[in-house]
Amino acid sequence: MKTIKQTADVVVAGGGTAGHIAAIQAVRAGVSVSLIEASSMLGGTMTDGGVFMPNHWHSPTQPVVQGIGWELFNHSKQIEGLRVKSMKERYGVDTPGYYSNINVPIYASVAEQAAVEAGVEIHYHEFIGEIVQEGNFWIITSYARGIKRITKCREVIDCSGDADVTRALGLTVDKSPKRQPGTLEYRIEGIDMQQVWEGEVQKIYEKAMEEGELEKGDWAYFGIYPFQWYLQMGGHNSTHIYSCDTSDADGQTKANIEGRARMLRMYQFVRTKIPGAERAVLKTMYNRALSREGYRVVGEHIVTESEFMTAQPYEDAVCNAFNYIDMHNEDNGCDEIFHDSMELLPTVPFRSLIPKGSNRITVAGRILSADRTSLAGIRAQCTCMAMGQAVGAAAALAVRRGTYSRDINVEDIIALTKEHGAVEPNRARKKEYA
Template structure:
């Protein structure tokens, strides 16, 4: 493409003007833009809007909820530890509203269960997503679904942001930004340092199966057919055994060797997950009693456990997490065991939190190193792999989302760096909005 042609095309998209520091009249202007409408992003946007800041929530899908809805990991947790509530605020309000509309039932939180996941809250995906719509709109959040960030250009009093949508690029302005993409996509676009492991945890494609008669299935015959297919490389190794999966009506999957950090590798991950499910279904249909087996539901996205993490102003490591260290700038609790799914098999490395201990997360772990205007929330916060495998769950993401949303609001109102937000103000305001803030001994 010659230079003149390229320049004309950039002019048509508005890129030349933006890169030269010029802004078009009539551009939509926000105090805070949140990227990613999952557990962290929805809470961050609601919180920023409730403080009176003009807030936009940019989400690539047509439904809010992120992993909870589009990947069907619809069991948020954990909000309670050792018989008491440790995460509340807007995230818990979402759960309460879902329960009120008949979309969930709460477990007994007064006891410590034998298995930590017994206190996750199973939610109806539709009602949960409708609650998110309602709470965002009631707070005054401008929902921008079916859009993704395409460019972020420094401008006077903030940034010009290009959003790619169904009709092309739309430019908006913002003073402060929150990266709740889960993959630190905005952090990378803005040039702040990130890191990820040489190997990544496997993904999971949630599904429900039916149409078979378990009473007619010979466990021995099933095992023989499966063993032969596995030896030929026709199927992947089963996580819990195919007979067990027939009993529960779901094929449990560890989709290995995938990377969901960018569009190309995420495409490969989705294709591999569906191929893996199809191969298993095809095998099962060869088993007497399973001739009519069918997939009655599969999630719209493969659930991704791990990609990029930011390099933050501080980092949560395994020891500080497991020990329950109360950071000087702690803004929330997190309660989930170390839960690293091994990249090469179905082994899960778990380390339980000691009795009575509740880990905390610091504000500085939400700040990309050197950032003045960008915060992160959710699983891409700064932590080592082991700690990240614990605080990546929904309730913890909601808690960091509320902290990031409020901090961005304060920074936008006072026109200060996100690194200059007074901790006493942030912590007091979090409590005013219903969050539980760790207190140092």
């Protein structure tokens, strides 16, 4: 194994939803950035994992997240030859916000190109194993096939989705014994929906469940939507893996195997039992099963459900977090809790991106410091990207000023992210939450 020693101002752990934006923001602010990503592309859950639906660039009333994520989204749409509709051109929807899909191969390539052009040093197929402190530096050891890399850096940003760096440092994290189910994303194509009658396919599905041909979770939302919905989606984002825990390789392997077994069972059922699906083809399967929640960092502030639902105004808000609470479960599939008004705009305080009692480490994405109910709203992709941009800015400013990211003034973080297109976070409203 080759040992490579190098230095970087900032190391970003994980180039997923939050991490690729953090890296681009930091490097654009003039510091050197090494991005270590365990898989083979940027974007994480939104690309490699096949959840290609970033929520929410805007609410029905205002833009809520823009910045580097929005820039990449627009660039990828331009390559597809699609015009992105402005907020005012889109139709109102019952649920808050608007869904926008990305094209996975294009977005992942556009994001990679932007990172490389900006000067991010990307290391794919590599994972962070150890981290120790040496004076004012971190010494990070990462492993890849044939490579042991030792990187000396000033700031580290944990965007691993499972708090790998925070845990390796022995900082406090939390993991609920009861967690949301995970999912393996795939898509069945070629179902002739004109042949599908909702009542009939519902009965066929229920009989298959009774007879044990299918298992609970193969169709995740049995308690809230008819089975026809699964067919319309071609199974995409429609199954649950109840004991999914991707925080280590054994858990990831187990979830992959269960996810694929569920996928194959459903495909065989659909093709042989559903009228109109005789020629259905299992066309797409994404690389790995995904967790909706795992480890959460215990930070300098823990965002609570009540704060999220009342859009608690934080003095140190660094980005907006517009979304409803989307709590997946085993009982009926999913519980959704909406804000009283679509005018309410929750935010993310900087303190929830700083592990408690730490220096020179920040976090972003679904590992932020929040209770599990509020996390079920904050974890939306646009919010993850906006958090990534904020901590990328904080790390860069800290290196430039020879100080710690935690000591960077929030106004300076906001000013820097705004230079890169970000929306100013809401710091205005408060409402009682029963």
